[in-house]
Amino acid sequence: MTEAFVQDFEARAGTATAEGPEWLEPIRRSAMERFARTGFPAARDEEWRFTPIGPIAQGTWRPALGGAGEVTREQLAPFVFGHADWTTLVFVNGIYHEALSTIGTLPPGARVASLAEALRSDGALLHGHLARHAPVEGSPFTALNTAFLSEGGVVHVGTNVDLASPVHLLYVTTAEAGGTVAHPRNLIVVERGARASVIESYVTLAPGQAYWTNPITEVAVAAGAWLEHTRIQRESETAQHVGLTHVDQQRDSRYRSFSLAMGAALGRHNLHVRLHDENIETLLYGLYVTRGDQTADNHTAIYHDQPNCRSWEVYKGILDGRSRAVFNGKVFVKPEAQKTDAKQTNRNLLLSDGARVDTKPQLEIFADDVKCTHGATVGRLDEMARFYARSRGIPAAAADLLLTYAFAAEVVEEVTLAPVREELDRLVRSRLGGL
Amino acid sequence: MLEIRDLRASAGDKEILRGIDLTVNAGEVHAVMGPNGSGKSTLAQVLAGHPAYVVTGGSVRYRGQDLLDLEPEERAQAGVFLAFQYPVEIPGVTNAYFLRAAYNEIRKARGQDEVDSMDFLDLLEEKLKLVDWEPAIMSRAVNAGFSGGEKKRNEILQMAVLEPRLAILDETDSGLDIDALRIVAAGVNKLRRPDNATIVVTHYQRLLNYIVPDYVHVLSNGRIVKSGGKELALELEARGYEWLEDTVGAAS
Numbered sequence: 001m002t003e004a005f006v007q008d009f010e011a012r013a014g015t016a017t018a019e020g021p022e023w024l025e026p027i028r029r030s031a032m033e034r035f036a037r038t039g040f041p042a043a044r045d046e047e048w049r050f051t052p053i054g055p056i057a058q059g060t061w062r063p064a065l066g067g068a069g070e071v072t073r074e075q076l077a078p079f080v081f082g083h084a085d086w087t088t089l090v091f092v093n094g095i096y097h098e099a100l101s102t103i104g105t106l107p108p109g110a111r112v113a114s115l116a117e118a119l120r121s122d123g124a125l126l127h128g129h130l131a132r133h134a135p136v137e138g139s140p141f142t143a144l145n146t147a148f149l150s151e152g153g154v155v156h157v158g159t160n161v162d163l164a165s166p167v168h169l170l171y172v173t174t175a176e177a178g179g180t181v182a183h184p185r186n187l188i189v190v191e192r193g194a195r196a197s198v199i200e201s202y203v204t205l206a207p208g209q210a211y212w213t214n215p216i217t218e219v220a221v222a223a224g225a226w227l228e229h230t231r232i233q234r235e236s237e238t239a240q241h242v243g244l245t246h247v248d249q250q251r252d253s254r255y256r257s258f259s260l261a262m263g264a265a266l267g268r269h270n271l272h273v274r275l276h277d278e279n280i281e282t283l284l285y286g287l288y289v290t291r292g293d294q295t296a297d298n299h300t301a302i303y304h305d306q307p308n309c310r311s312w313e314v315y316k317g318i319l320d321g322r323s324r325a326v327f328n329g330k331v332f333v334k335p336e337a338q339k340t341d342a343k344q345t346n347r348n349l350l351l352s353d354g355a356r357v358d359t360k361p362q363l364e365i366f367a368d369d370v371k372c373t374h375g376a377t378v379g380r381l382d383e384m385a386r387f388y389a390r391s392r393g394i395p396a397a398a399a400d401l402l403l404t405y406a407f408a409a410e411v412v413e414e415v416t417l418a419p420v421r422e423e424l425d426r427l428v429r430s431r432l433g434g435l
Numbered sequence: 436m437l438e439i440r441d442l443r444a445s446a447g448d449k450e451i452l453r454g455i456d457l458t459v460n461a462g463e464v465h466a467v468m469g470p471n472g473s474g475k476s477t478l479a480q481v482l483a484g485h486p487a488y489v490v491t492g493g494s495v496r497y498r499g500q501d502l503l504d505l506e507p508e509e510r511a512q513a514g515v516f517l518a519f520q521y522p523v524e525i526p527g528v529t530n531a532y533f534l535r536a537a538y539n540e541i542r543k544a545r546g547q548d549e550v551d552s553m554d555f556l557d558l559l560e561e562k563l564k565l566v567d568w569e570p571a572i573m574s575r576a577v578n579a580g581f582s583g584g585e586k587k588r589n590e591i592l593q594m595a596v597l598e599p600r601l602a603i604l605d606e607t608d609s610g611l612d613i614d615a616l617r618i619v620a621a622g623v624n625k626l627r628r629p630d631n632a633t634i635v636v637t638h639y640q641r642l643l644n645y646i647v648p649d650y651v652h653v654l655s656n657g658r659i660v661k662s663g664g665k666e667l668a669l670e671l672e673a674r675g676y677e678w679l680e681d682t683v684g685a686a687s
Contacts, residue, residue: 383486388523391483392537392593393511393544402536406527410576413527 002039006032008063009147017063017150020119023127024149031136031146038140047139050326050358051297052266056240061212063148064182066095071174071205073100079170079203082419087112088168089153094182096151104165109158110196112167115185118154125156129187133218134246139270141242145183145216152185152215157194157225166197166417173204173236177211184215190225197228197417202243202263204236210265212240219247219255223277226254230420232427235263237294244270251277258415260424261288261296262431268297278308285414286315289431290323290355297326304337307367311341316411317348318404318432319355326358331372333365340367344374349381349407405432436461436632437502437601442493444481451477453657454493459601462629466643466668467636469654470676475636476520478654479605482634483517484510497601511537512544514600518590518607524578530589531559531573534596541597562595566622583610591622602626603634608642620645640672653679
């Protein structure tokens, strides 16, 4: 199936998707060559062992081409939240849609643009970051995204600038997305001492469509900078979603991530964070809610390269039907990374007999003066809590719903921005059955 | 109000209650005392419908209904309240949300309108005073990270809001210092009315200095071996439980 991608790659010549500064095309071509050599991950590949990529690898995928004429703001209303003046870039079937987007008031020194636009006007910035954070060697999916890199969102927050309002990158698919693949490529650069909040949403107007989203977000958090990053994956439950977020953090920076995954037949997300210097804080929170035959697959990797850093990770899952979850949490602590404080937790709640979880903490610690812990649980609703609620007059079904929601709420509470937290809370409530 | 006849219950294959007879009328306070393992907490939990126990014999009539036929939530809706010995922590749900959900379920079951969060706050404000508490406690998750005393106080607050007809206090004094004990007991006393009844399950006489019972029953080995007035509690305090266990041994 790799030949089809090579053909599509060559067919780009002369189209908008082949545009960009002259340093870019060799990066794309080399990524394409890499993918042509490797193909999709083999069944024996440890990184993909529990991930059902068959429908992707054996499928036929046309490039997503937008085709957004008929989408209205009213149709997008269920996916937009917070304040009306938040800067929101809307992408329909992979292509930036200017008329549906909102560019709010941005402070001087902050810039938000589509990648296609940034490739025309911000070449220098992109040259320093694009494809520098997420190496194509990382996975065949990264290589493929890089080969077709042309659309996405770019958020650049200059030195000591406080972005004040969040930026929302909203990817929506329509019925026209059926059988297509999109490779969104986002870049978030938060310069020294700057503060920002960025939300990525992957949603659909066509719940029955089988399409594939293959997004990558590269994130640079400079010295003393702060970023809160929220990712909402609500693709069609018949779609495929394989995403990567790669974060590079510098000294004294803070990165706080929340990842909500409720959609897609296969929803895979790799989140890699490298702590390049001292006194860095990394907080990774996640929640996946699955049903039917869905698979939610989260792979996180935290690289402690230097001393005196703290990483804290909590991922929770609620599984119903015959759905599956995969959690793989890697923490690498280099010999020089003394006084590392790393804690990882993965907790899973099974609502049915058919649901299944494969959870694997993977700590590789080469320093001796560190505090590193991990814990993973897979269980059912607590019988004592259930009885407690019922003994107060709450019927069994309502008690189950309340306790399931409580399990999720405990991690949603970690989102600091109230409008974002409230939206996540609303999504979880409505998914669990209208609490 | 409550008539227990020859009640037998087991946990797994172990019989814990081996024929309990007890009658409680409106307006009365009954103390159920006994040594560890006598079955007094089991009795409290069986009355509330704890799923870990299986009733193997006997009957319980509550206000003309077969109590054992009701689900735990139906018992609560009918006015039965168990103050837990070990209140359960529910991270992720605030105390206010949980209590309002319970309050509204009970109202719904009684054909009354649900109250919104503003009206509920007004009601709470008054009930919080009963246990000498600040409203801030209501924004914390249910019992999560509460001290032992706070958990017991929370049980009494729930009781004050839900206004049960039959309150069963399971070892509410355990783990309380004297100040917390006073607050909890004062709360219970303020909630006493001629039309409700209270069963106080306790190991020690101490609590009964504050919540004065009309009747005292001593449980041993799954049976009530002696009943009397409040003076029986003092006698137990002075003599311990052994003399009663000997009586049972001699009788059987």
